[in-house]
Amino acid sequence: MDAPKRIIVISAAVLILCLYTELYLILPDRDQYRARGAGEYWHYREFGYAWEVYLFAPAAFVEGQMIQINPKPFLGNPTWSTTPQRLVIRVPGNTTMFWFPPRKLDKRDEE
Numbered sequence: 001m002d003a004p005k006r007i008i009v010i011s012a013a014v015l016i017l018c019l020y021t022e023l024y025l026i027l028p029d030r031d032q033y034r035a036r037g038a039g040e041y042w043h044y045r046e047f048g049y050a051w052e053v054y055l056f057a058p059a060a061f062v063e064g065q066m067i068q069i070n071p072k073p074f075l076g077n078p079t080w081s082t083t084p085q086r087l088v089i090r091v092p093g094n095t096t097m098f099w100f101p102p103r104k105l106d107k108r109d110e111e
Contacts, residue, residue, distance in 0.1 A: 064100030
């Protein structure tokens with residue numbers, strides 16, 4: 001592949017990646033709560049449709065990793081950075097969810 005074609009392909013890939021990231025930042029409603037009973041701080045991303053959860057699962061995984069590595073930029077109150085952090089992706093009715101790190105089920109969830 002010659003240089004001009006390579007530049008076009010790389011530019012297109014970067015543009016698509018930027019568009020994907022921008023859509024992930026714009027589309028979901030973002031909220032966060034300190035779950036006192038669970039001893040965790042939850043970062044919610046609420047989408048309108050289930051297909052959006054599947055489309056943006058890779059971006060959510062990357063965001064979840066970033067929250068685990070350095071939670072302070074994602075928090076309204078940086079003092080909660082010592083509390084375990086969890087990213088939760090939801091749709092209306094809570095029919096599809098993505099948790100990072102994955103949530104362990106207990107006997108209450110099986111009923």
